[in-house]
Amino acid sequence: WNGKAFGHANGAAMDFGFHELVAHAARTRDLVAGTVIGSGTVSNPNYAEVGSSCISEVRAIEMIAGGKPSTAFMGYGDTIRMEARAKDGLAPFGAIDQRVAKPATR
Numbered sequence: 001w002n003g004k005a006f007g008h009a010n011g012a013a014m015d016f017g018f019h020e021l022v023a024h025a026a027r028t029r030d031l032v033a034g035t036v037i038g039s040g041t042v043s044n045p046n047y048a049e050v051g052s053s054c055i056s057e058v059r060a061i062e063m064i065a066g067g068k069p070s071t072a073f074m075g076y077g078d079t080i081r082m083e084a085r086a087k088d089g090l091a092p093f094g095a096i097d098q099r100v101a102k103p104a105t106r
Contacts, residue, residue, distance in 0.1 A: 002079055007051030007058075009042040011084070076102050 016024075021037050031037075041054035052058045059069035074080065083095040 001074070005051065006055075007053045009044045009047075009050055009053045011042050013044045014039065014042055074100050076100050 016039075018037060018039065021039060022031070025031060025035075025037060041052070041057060043052060043054075043057060044050050047057075047061065052061070055071060055073055058071045059073075062069045062071060078100045079098065080100075081095055081097045083091050084093055085091055
């Protein structure tokens with residue numbers, strides 16, 4: 001987030017893997033080529049050491065610990081880079097690198 005590490009959660013801690021999420025979804029609907037399956041954010045029991053994958057999660061943890069959040073939400077001009085890494089260190093999906101921009105006016 002703005003060039004600083006925010007979270008380094010490990011997907012191995014997920015209660016259900018993507019193979020299970022896809023199988024569950026396929027039980028009740030047809031999944032065609034291009035279907036996107038999302039897991040939500042990945043959290044780890046040791047979030048205090050590895051960080052979180054979600055700003056709202058961090059804010060909730062701060063509210064529980066101290067009564068109010070101290071982490072802001074992203075704003076115009078902020079940048080974010082997200083990348084999943086495999087055990088071998090490779091990034092099989094590439095990276096998402098974005099800047100929050102004001103909507104264009106007409």
